[in-house]
Amino acid sequence: EPEVTQTPSHQVTQMGQEVILRCVPISNHLYFYWYRQILGQKVEFLVSFYNNEISEKSEIFDDQFSVERPDGSNFTLKIRSTKLEDSAMYFCASSGQTQETQYFGPGTRLLVL
Amino acid sequence: RKEVEQDPGPFNVPEGATVAFNCTYSNSASQSFFWYRQDCRKEPKLLMSVYSSGNEDGRFTAQLNRASQYISLLIRDSKLSDSATYLCGEKAGGFKTIFGAGTRLFVKA
Numbered sequence: 001e002p003e004v005t006q007t008p009s010h011q012v013t014q015m016g017q018e019v020i021l022r023c024v025p026i027s028n029h030l031y032f033y034w035y036r037q038i039l040g041q042k043v044e045f046l047v048s049f050y051n052n053e054i055s056e057k058s059e060i061f062d063d064q065f066s067v068e069r070p071d072g073s074n075f076t077l078k079i080r081s082t083k084l085e086d087s088a089m090y091f092c093a094s095s096g097q098t099q100e101t102q103y104f105g106p107g108t109r110l111l112v113l
Numbered sequence: 114r115k116e117v118e119q120d121p122g123p124f125n126v127p128e129g130a131t132v133a134f135n136c137t138y139s140n141s142a143s144q145s146f147f148w149y150r151q152d153c154r155k156e157p158k159l160l161m162s163v164y165s166s167g168n169e170d171g172r173f174t175a176q177l178n179r180a181s182q183y184i185s186l187l188i189r190d191s192k193l194s195d196s197a198t199y200l201c202g203e204k205a206g207g208f209k210t211i212f213g214a215g216t217r218l219f220v221k222a
Contacts, residue, residue: 031208042215043157043200048208056208091156100145102210104156 002026004105006092012111013082021077021108023092032075033093033102034067036060043091049075082112116140117203119213127221130191134216136201137183145204146184148175150197151215157200160186191220 005024013019025032034046047057049067066078075094079086089109093102118137126132138146149157161168163175163184174187184201198215205211 033208043151043212045209045211050208058209089154100204101147101159101162103159107156109154 002028004092004094004103006090006105006108008108009106010109010111012113015084015112016081019079019082019110021079021090021092021110023075023077023105024073025075025092025094026096026103027073029094029096029103031055031095031102032067032069033095034077035091035093035104036088037091037107038085038088046077079110082110084112086110087112116211117201117213119199119201119216121214121216123217123219125219125221126191128191128193130220131187131189132191132218133185133187134199134201134218135183135185136213136216137181138201138203139182140203140205141179141182143203143205146175146177147202147210148173148184148186149200149202149212151200152197157212160199188218191218193220193222196220 007022032049035043037043045058047061048055064080068076089107091107092105095102116139146163148160150160151157161170161175163177167176172189176185196219198217200215201213202210
């Protein structure tokens with residue numbers, strides 16, 4: 001069964017550093033998403049991406065964040081100048097033509113020290 | 114009012130029990146609804162989509178009540194492996210899924 005993959009599974013960084021989280025969505029999917037989940041809290045939408053541009057973003061997704069699809073398979077989330085409160089699990093998701101069901105990757109656990 | 118609300122639980126039930134969760138939503142324009150299952154420190158995994166006519170998948174039944182703006186999930190014959198957090202999600206026509214905070218279920222032997 002096709003699945004979304006993410007790397008790395010864990011990332012530890014110092015406050016102020018830049019991190020790039022990587023995702024490989026399901027191959028025939030066209031819609032891509034990033035969500036985050038702070039420990040003990042709910043899953044929160046960050047951004048959606050379609051046709052090589054951001055289609056929707058939340059208030060959380062400020063200038064510190066950016067997304068890119070550098071090639072035909074990868075989808076990345078860059079966090080510039082990380083803050084302590086960026087520590088969370090970051091999930092990538094993708095969906096097919098109907099924009100309906102979103103399938104999640106296993107997540108990257110980011111810890112900012 | 115929160116967009117999607119769930120009883121956080123925990124629900125502690127014995128094996129074989131039937132358990133039901135509700136989830137209320139505030140946006141009457143919401144079009145699509147889902148139940149996801151999330152194990153500790155894992156990703157949400159789709160359990161089932163929720164249709165207006167209701168749908169059933171084995172021991173799991175989901176219902177949508179648009180008049181009262183809630184969706185429900187019924188689990189029959191609970192198994193130990195059903196222990197998890199159950200997230201409801203809704204989409205209002207945009208791209209994002211809005212999740213509730215989840216309901217924790219513990220099934221005991």
